[in-house]
Amino acid sequence: MNIGQAAKHSGLSAKMIRYYESIGLLKPASRSDSGYRLYSNDDLHTLAFIKRSRDLGFSLEEVGKLLTLWQDRQRASSDVKALARQHIDALNQKITELTSLRDTLQDLVENCQGDHRPDCPILKDLESACCLNRAKAL
Amino acid sequence: MNIGQAAKHSGLSAKMIRYYESIGLLKPASRSDSGYRLYSNDDLHTLAFIKRSRDLGFSLEEVGKLLTLWQDRQRASSDVKALARQHIDALNQKITELTSLRDTLQDLVENCQGDHRPDCPILKDLESACCLNRAKAL
DNA sequence: CTTGACCTTCCCATGGGGTCAAGGTCGATT
DNA sequence: AATCGACCTTGACCCCATGGGAAGGTCAAG
Known part of the structure; x- marks a missing residue:
């Protein structure tokens, strides 16, 4: 083939x-x-x-490890489990970060009138370097 | 400076x-x-x-748009709001995907004994191209 | 024999940076 | 005046994982 x-x-x-x-x-x-x-x-x-x-x-690096474990008949399943857990932790962290960002943006959007007047709290927030306590996520 | x-x-x-x-x-x-x-x-x-x-x-591209809107005194706040909403949607989609992946992995980990015996459901799952209905997220 | 679908290797691009190198400039100390 | 360290400049190459495309070889059908 x-x-x-x-x-x-x-x-x-x-x-x-x-x-x-x-x-x-x-x-x-x-x-x-x-x-x-x-x-x-x-x-x-x-x-x-x-x-x-x-x-x-x-990641490809992790896939490499998984392949090795897969092809190793003597592999310990705890190794695979550890790798998976590690990946779950990374996913959870990413999810937490993204959720925090989304919530911050959501707050901002809800306070934005969205009409044609130029007064926009989203830009106001982006503008104010002094008020970084809203979204510390990153 | x-x-x-x-x-x-x-x-x-x-x-x-x-x-x-x-x-x-x-x-x-x-x-x-x-x-x-x-x-x-x-x-x-x-x-x-x-x-x-x-x-x-x-993204940097989005930042560019925001900068333009910021510097445009005649900007409509609805434009900014739309951009933010769009970004929120993208974040939500990413969060959904990652959560689905995490849940799938979590399931697998919970069914893995994690001892030193080589029988591992995680690898079994990765191995089986026939059972793709578990995590369709991506 | 030609056509078009497939294959090969090779190089370039992406985003959002990091790192390092070779050289120019600055202010302060000796 | 010389020197030193900290700063600046541009440029090049690295990461991940992948897509795109060029230039050319191969294959099977018409």
Whole structure:
């Protein structure tokens, strides 16, 4: 199976598959006589694993670790759990930050009349460097 | 005032100030005889505006629009409000996505024993391309 | 034989910065 | 006057993860 088919089946782009190979996330694919990359069903399985991990928000570095754990029959599930927990923590932090930003903006929007008069509390807030106690999130 | 001082007062880095100038977000600063950038109190005000907008999560492109609106005395506050609303929507979408990912991972972690036996539902889930109905978030 | 779909490698771009290098300028001390 | 350290200048390259596109090779169908 050529890279285009592998891409379709895995949900990754051909570009990404080549990139993953180039950074060592994937072992170099076998090649046809003419130099085309060839993918087996096992390879497809690995590609799907990567796709799924990426969809769950793991970085490529984390995906690499997960792949190693996946391929290691002696892996301790606690390792995987730790990696997942770490990722959950990062997600939670991001969620907290974004929520705080949203709430601040929401406050500002609610105090903005939104008509055609130029008096706008949103700009007023952005303008006032003195009142940074509203949104310390970042 | 030189760029270092301006950076300290605004909370931006000198590097970022130069970058903002290079992409046209800021008007070119005036220069001393020796070529150093010079910043007035008005400039500081603008830098603080940018810092605050970035802290609220606006992209540089959005910051540019906000700056224009800020400097336009005839601006309609509805324009600003629309921009803020749009940003709130984007934040909400991101929050929803991240929350969904976190919940999926949380489920997986809760079903993982985390001991030293290699049987791990997290890897099982990542492995199974057939069961993509768990986390469709991305 | 030609067409068009596919493949290859290579380079460039994104955003929002960080880091480092080579050199110019400044104020203060020796 | 010389020197030192702190500051400034531009420029280049790094990160992540990916998209876009150029220039050229390969393949199967018409």
